[in-house]
Amino acid sequence: MKTTKRIIAFSMMVIFVLSAFLLSACTPKEPTPPAAGDQPPAAEEVTLNIFQFKVEIAKELDEAARAYEAEHPNVKINIQTVGGGDDYGAALRAKVQSGEEPNIFNIGGPQDVEDWMTRLEDLSDQPWVGQALEGVLSGVTVDGKVYALPFNIEGYGFVYNKAIFEAAGINAADIKDFASLEAAVKTLDGKIKAGELKDKFPNLKAAFEVAARETWVTGLHASNTAFSQEFPSSLDAYAAKSIEFKHADALKALLDLQADHSPNAKSKAKLNAVDYATQVDQGIAIERVAIIQQGNWIYGGVKAVDETVANNLDILPMPVKGVKEDSIPVGVPMYWAVNNKGSEAQKAAAKDFLNWLYTSEKGKDFIVNKFFFIPPLKGYEGLEPKDPLGQAVKRYAEAGRTMPWVFMGYPTGWGMEVLGTEIQKYLSGDIKWEDAVKNAKNQWTEMRK
Template identity: 70%
Template sequence: MFKSKRLLALTIILVMAASMFFTGCSKKEEVAQETGKVEVDVFQFKVEIAKELENAARDYEAEHPDVKINIQTVGGGDDYGAALKARFQSGNEPDIYNVGGPQDLKDWTSKLEDLSNEPWVEKALDGVLSGATMDGKVYALPFNIEGYGFVYNKGIFEAAGIDPTKIVDYASLEEAVKTLDGKIKAGELKEKYPTLEAVFEYAAKETWVTGLHTSNVALSQEFPSSLDAYNSKNVEFKYGDSLKKIIDLQADYSSNGKTRAKLNAVDYSTQVEQGLAIERVAIIQQGNWVYGGVKSIDEKVADNLAILPMPVVGAKEDSIPVGVPMHWAINKDSDDASKAAAKDFLNWLYTSEKGKDYVVNKFYFIPAFKGYENFEPQDSLGKAVKAYAEAGKTVPWVFMGYPTGWGMDMLGANIQKYLAGEMTWDELIKDSQERWTKERS
């Protein structure tokens, strides 16, 4: 009886799944038949550009009245990777979606359309297609080039008498942080910055901040590229002590410095909109993508931001990580009409004059392609990242080569345990090493 009930339940689930799949397909086909429009479903992660991407889609539709672009954004505090898998498993597969670097390309091989012959490929800047290339073929379009580090408020530093140009290594960074902390606690900056309460805000709830971005600063000194990380069977944590210093500095001089476990509840919004943007804190570990969010709250604050290096003691100390954050991919199993429209939309977005305007002036992206001479970054953080890049003071983004889930679900979770006092640093390193090796075996 129990077995027959299980079989019945399994049959019902399979029928429902099949129904969802065929209903999804037929609905899309029905819309196309009724409206005469080709539909393109976009499933993307970058919440910072959600509204602007919608506007770009409407402009594209105005020029291409036979196409309808549907956009769904899942990101921020949500796990985009898990959401993407669920979307594909539901049978309602998107036409355009996002992939990271070499590990994602391997994971999604069966669903990637070959984009090697697309017009934008020959316009790509040197090196930016490495994370989108597999077996000599290009399978994805780079979003942009991004850089991150310690984003800081120049006005607060000036008021505290701190010269940011002299912060070129960990020792000078630590000295500046201690100086600023002392002035905040003494109330010396209260009159000009009444809401200022701490040097840092560290979003430890966001394991992409800790397990990917923070860790990358140290592991980029160990692996020359994401491909090297992807091909490595082991992780040494050669600069593990330096990584600990960077984490401890942010934690100890945050608004929860004496209760570090509370940092595990600090999310992106608390760090950016409710931290840096309202001048409650002076520094956050983030990148040029926060400019738009800060600007929407206080444009004067946004225009007064810059980036300090994230120094790794014993390695490069005057640099910031710069790389391609994510890529646009096209589902090779979509129907031919949807694939053709998807390819055209992405090409329009990155090579047309109107598309370029969106990319640089509305998304606040640093383009990964040639042909943007008339679209130089105008925002404070875009300019800062470009200055680091032009000076050669950069380290690569290698976290795209981490084993699937290792950065966020394993290392990021371990950092939370460390901050909560549930794991020592040595235990964190040992466990993270073992789990890397296990994932690669």
């Protein structure tokens, strides 16, 4: 499918992010769109199978499903979550190939739209479409038709513990570029090694933890900092037949800074065994490390371990050395799609559930106060982010210090299976950085043929 036929005009990511936070304060409140009940599912008994990737909300999403069932006794919802250390895209393909097709599933940006087009229900007539913030639907719109509902708006960077920084005498407000970040990390590292912070933080072992086993952390999120300076949007990345990898050295600097100041600094191959739980639940949440590359989605998980620590978190920029140094990537992580292979009753119920989740008052409460999402729609006046990481993303967005998410336009599997794997080889010492970059560039070109 040609890009020129399948993609409408793209609005810059910064615009829709700013809209997310400023429209509620600057524009009159629009009428709430019809919620559940205005487009009721069929009266017959219906079972919905949801296959979703976001492990951080697995428990809360199940609670939301039970709340919906209580209002719609003819609908039964089953939810399966595959994410974290698992490849959701591969798992979804396997699920479909097995004949167990979910009624609701997740897709990314334009590349996933092409890959799954034969199973995407047209959602253009759904009430929430008119409430979407500017730009959030561009990557899932083809020939004027909208095929998915955005999960939320997220931002990521270097999440850090403010209490540890304060104890180390580091002023986070002074960190605005790579040089100041590096200086702060070296100061922190020195104080940890000297034992100066041990009394207050007995678990503290290193400045960073690096979850290199999670190739989405390295091959998608970390690499996005570099490629967001090469491509204005995911649509541009999707259209690219090759890459220059202009800022490969800046990406290397970010990776090296983390690896060189991690518990495995002297044996970096071990970083390839560090997973999300080790980085988050057994890392920053217990104050074993002070900084990790993650986003506002970790708040709920850290809160479940230690609420005091969770409320002491904030986000530092991810500086692309010599290019854009004071910003964080902000964008839409995934979208909800409805499988057009389901029965008419299943499709109706699936659409109604998603509409209920994002437009009903009970659903909005789940979105903001239980999922800790930054909403992608209007109509959430008075429901500002309450957690410190959501507030941090808001702060960056309002200051215009953001980068777009372009990794949704990478060739299918390239970010995790190619670049993420090359980064693992680099960390283990099996390959030089220059060769990792060369291999990744060649594979992009091959995968675009």
